[in-house]
Amino acid sequence: MIINHNMNAMNAHRQLGVGTTKSGKSMEKLSSGLRINRAGDDAAGLAISEKMRGQIRGLDQASRNAQDGISLIQTGEGALTESHSILQRMRELSVQSSNDTNVDVDRSEIQKEVDQLSQELTRIADTTEFNTQNLLGGDFKAKFHIGANQGQDITLEINAMDAKSLNVAGVIGEKAEVKGVTGVSVKNLTENEITIKYETLKGTKAEAVEKTTAKLSDDGQTITVTLAQAAGDDTNAGKITASKADIVKALKSTGAVRVEVEKGTDLAADLDATGAVPADTAVAKGEISKEVGINVSSQEKASKAITTINNAIQTVSAERSKLGSYQNRLEHTINNLNTSSENLQASESRVRDVDMAKEMMEFSKNNILQQAAQAMLAQANQAPQGVLQLLR
Structure with a gap:
C-alpha cells in the first residue's frame, strides 16, 4: 500500500476532467443551437457553412434588388398610364375637329387643348423619376442585379415618351418656307x-x-x-x-x-x-426639313392627326407591354430566388445546426459520468487513510 501516488484518485480526477469538458461543450451547443461554434468543432463543416451563408445573403439581397426593380417599373408604367389617357383625349379631339360642323374658331379652341395636352405629355416624361433618375426621357438604361454572383443581371431600357418623340407635339403659327440656300x-x-x-x-x-x-x-x-x-x-x-x-x-x-x-x-x-x-x-446644297406635331386646324389635318395619334398610342402600348413583361419576369425571379435561398438555408442548417435531442442525450450521459467521477474521486481520496490503521 502506497500513499505518495494515489492512482485511483488520479484516474478519477482525469475522468472528472473529461466529463466536465464534454458537458461544457454540450451545454454550449444546447445554448447556441449550433453544432459548430468554432473552427475546432468541425473545420471542413465551418468552411462549407460560411460559403453557404454568403450565397444565402446574396440571394436574399438579389430578391430585394428585383423588388426595387419592380418598384421602378411600376413608377414608369404608372406615368405611361396617364400618357395613354392623354393620347386618347387628343385622339377624341382630333375626331371632333375632323367634323366640318366645326368652324375655324372651334378648331382653334380644340387646338389649344391639344397643345396643352402635348405639353403635359412632355412634362410627365421630363418629371417621372425613381431615386432621382429620369425614366421616360429616353436616356434611361439600367441593369438589375438579380443573382448572388457576378454578371447575373438583366438590362432595361425605356424609350423616350415625350410629345416630340411620339410625334404629337403641338403646333403654333403659320407655315414658312426657306429660300436662298446655296452650295x-x-x-x-x-x-x-x-x-x-x-x-x-x-x-x-x-x-x-x-x-x-x-x-x-x-x-x-x-x-x-x-x-x-x-x-x-x-x-x-x-x-x-x-x-x-x-x-x-x-x-x-x-x-x-x-x-x-x-x-x-x-x-x-x-x-x-x-x-x-x-x-x-x-x-453641299443646303436642305431644311421640318417635322411638326399635331395640327387640327382643318378637317384634313385633323384627319391625319388621328393616324399620328394612333401610332403614338401604339408606341406607348408597346412600351407599357415591355415594362409589364419585365415586371412579370422579375416576379418569377423573386419566387425563384426565395426558393433557392430557402433550400440553401436548409442545407446550411444540416451542416451547422445541432440536433437538440441527440445533444441532450450526450449532455445527460456526460453529466452522469461527471457526477460519478466526483463520487469516485471522493472515495479514492479516502483510501490512503487505511495506512493509519497499520501505524497504530
Whole structure:
C-alpha cells in the first residue's frame, strides 16, 4: 500500500476532467443551437457553412434588388398610364375637329387643348423619376442585379415618351418656307470650324419647327450649325455645335446634322462656311426639313392627326407591354430566388445546426459520468487513510 501516488484518485480526477469538458461543450451547443461554434468543432463543416451563408445573403439581397426593380417599373408604367389617357383625349379631339360642323374658331379652341395636352405629355416624361433618375426621357438604361454572383443581371431600357418623340407635339403659327440656300465650296480657311447659317424665312411667324436638318459633305472637321437672328420681333437666335467625331459619324450614317428649335420660332437662313479644312472641301446644297406635331386646324389635318395619334398610342402600348413583361419576369425571379435561398438555408442548417435531442442525450450521459467521477474521486481520496490503521 502506497500513499505518495494515489492512482485511483488520479484516474478519477482525469475522468472528472473529461466529463466536465464534454458537458461544457454540450451545454454550449444546447445554448447556441449550433453544432459548430468554432473552427475546432468541425473545420471542413465551418468552411462549407460560411460559403453557404454568403450565397444565402446574396440571394436574399438579389430578391430585394428585383423588388426595387419592380418598384421602378411600376413608377414608369404608372406615368405611361396617364400618357395613354392623354393620347386618347387628343385622339377624341382630333375626331371632333375632323367634323366640318366645326368652324375655324372651334378648331382653334380644340387646338389649344391639344397643345396643352402635348405639353403635359412632355412634362410627365421630363418629371417621372425613381431615386432621382429620369425614366421616360429616353436616356434611361439600367441593369438589375438579380443573382448572388457576378454578371447575373438583366438590362432595361425605356424609350423616350415625350410629345416630340411620339410625334404629337403641338403646333403654333403659320407655315414658312426657306429660300436662298446655296452650295458653298471651302478652300484653306483658317479657323478650325465650319459654320452653317440659313437665310430669311417667309411668313409672319414660322411654323413650329422641331427638327431642322442640314445636309453636309463629310470633311472630317468640327461643324457648327448656327441659327442667326432674323428680321421680326418673334425671331430668336440659336446655336448648336457637334464634335468632330459625332459629325463624321452622322455624315457617314445619315448625311445630316440635326438642329432643334423651339416651336413658334421664326428662322433666318443663309449658307456659308468658315474654318481650317482641306482644300476643295465642299458644303453641299443646303436642305431644311421640318417635322411638326399635331395640327387640327382643318378637317384634313385633323384627319391625319388621328393616324399620328394612333401610332403614338401604339408606341406607348408597346412600351407599357415591355415594362409589364419585365415586371412579370422579375416576379418569377423573386419566387425563384426565395426558393433557392430557402433550400440553401436548409442545407446550411444540416451542416451547422445541432440536433437538440441527440445533444441532450450526450449532455445527460456526460453529466452522469461527471457526477460519478466526483463520487469516485471522493472515495479514492479516502483510501490512503487505511495506512493509519497499520501505524497504530
